[in-house]
Amino acid sequence: MAAIEVADLTKEYGDVRGVDSLSFAVEEGEIFGFLGPNGAGKTTTIRTLLGFQSPTAGTATVLGADARDEAALVEAKRRIGYLPASPAFDGTATGREILDLHASIKGDERSAELLDLFDPPVDRPVREYSTGNEQKLGIVQAFMHDPDLVVLDEPTSGLDPLMQRRFEEFVRAERDRGVTVFFSSHVLGEVRRVCDRVGVLRDGRLVTTERVADLLGRSGKVVRVRAAEALTAANFDFAGAHDVDVHGSDGDAVAEASLTYTGDVNALLERLARFDLVDLAVEEAPLEDVFMRFYGEGVDGSGTGTDGESARPAAASTGGGGSDV
Numbered sequence: 001m002a003a004i005e006v007a008d009l010t011k012e013y014g015d016v017r018g019v020d021s022l023s024f025a026v027e028e029g030e031i032f033g034f035l036g037p038n039g040a041g042k043t044t045t046i047r048t049l050l051g052f053q054s055p056t057a058g059t060a061t062v063l064g065a066d067a068r069d070e071a072a073l074v075e076a077k078r079r080i081g082y083l084p085a086s087p088a089f090d091g092t093a094t095g096r097e098i099l100d101l102h103a104s105i106k107g108d109e110r111s112a113e114l115l116d117l118f119d120p121p122v123d124r125p126v127r128e129y130s131t132g133n134e135q136k137l138g139i140v141q142a143f144m145h146d147p148d149l150v151v152l153d154e155p156t157s158g159l160d161p162l163m164q165r166r167f168e169e170f171v172r173a174e175r176d177r178g179v180t181v182f183f184s185s186h187v188l189g190e191v192r193r194v195c196d197r198v199g200v201l202r203d204g205r206l207v208t209t210e211r212v213a214d215l216l217g218r219s220g221k222v223v224r225v226r227a228a229e230a231l232t233a234a235n236f237d238f239a240g241a242h243d244v245d246v247h248g249s250d251g252d253a254v255a256e257a258s259l260t261y262t263g264d265v266n267a268l269l270e271r272l273a274r275f276d277l278v279d280l281a282v283e284e285a286p287l288e289d290v291f292m293r294f295y296g297e298g299v300d301g302s303g304t305g306t307d308g309e310s311a312r313p314a315a316a317s318t319g320g321g322g323s324d325v
């Protein structure tokens with residue numbers, strides 16, 4: 001049985017479409033990343049899954065419980081951990097009081113261990129917490145009753161890089177213990193390091209669900225060439241070469257070129273062997289480029305779009321920079 005099953009799920013807020021006919025499943029014991037630009041419908045999906053709002057159409061089950069069946073969901077939630085996008089803790093309570101309350105409702109198998117790891121200042125009232133500390137308290141709360149399924153809405157927003165890495169290691173270790181983790185994220189580096197599979201949402205619709213390894217494998221390699229001779233774009237006019245960029249031609253002692261390559265690597269080496277090479281680097285395509293193809297306008301969702309250039313304006317509109325989108 002899948003830990004989460006969503007079939008034709010639609011949620012409308014009056015005239016506003018939250019999500020539209022989503023169908024996907026999250027298998028037990030996997031880490032599933034849920035990605036999409038602002039307003040794509042990630043939080044809507046999560047809130048509908050957990051029964052905080054009812055779907056307009058379609059079905060969702062979590063640990064076998066129908067999200068519309070309150071009694072079944074209450075039972076299932078004992079085995080579910082949840083970190084909302086903006087945890088709304090009672091600001092007057094201390095972190096410890098909040099965890100104690102959670103323990104009285106869902107149990108406490110491991111808060112001591114989690115507090116050692118994430119270390120929010122539990123003796124202070126939450127209104128004095130920084131955003132990151134609030135997030136750390138939320139992570140402790142989500143995992144302290146040792147749930148089978150954990151649903152996390154942007155769990156690392158506000159965490160410093162050290163804590164982000166600690167969280168990533170922790171989540172992978174949880175997966176290795178058999179815990180299912182479903183989390184939404186904008187941080188592609190994190191998704192790449194942590195997730196087994198991803199679902200990509202855009203405008204309320206699922207553009208793809210795919211294994212991260214397959215996504216990267218299919219997206220090709222970034223190839224950088226330095227040669228002790230003039231190069232022109234025509235030198236790279238062969239099957240599998242895209243986005244060719246050549247610097248330095250006649251008159252320069254060394255010319256450089258970069259391209260994205262999606263073909264057979266032996267054929268690439270055969271081609272490159274014709275040049276007097278000074279240096280060669282073949283790297284995995286950055287996940288940013290891969291996702292921009294899905295996020296960008298006019299991509300059909302088949303996952304085979306390769307026009308990274310036309311997708312870039314949409315990248316800017318997501319407000320992200322660096323590894324965030």
Ligand SMILES: Nc1ncnc2c1ncn2[C@@H]1O[C@H](COP(=O)(O)OP(=O)(O)OP(=O)(O)O)[C@@H](O)[C@H]1O
Nearest residue numbers: 013016017018036037038039040041042043044045
């Ligand atoms: N309570 C609501 N009432 C009306 N519209 C809503 C409500 N909640 C969400 N929406 C709309 O539904 C769409 C999806 O929003 P949602 O918050 O699910 O996106 P998201 O992917 O989580 O975005 P973000 O990355 O910014 O958190 C948006 O158009 C949003 O404006």
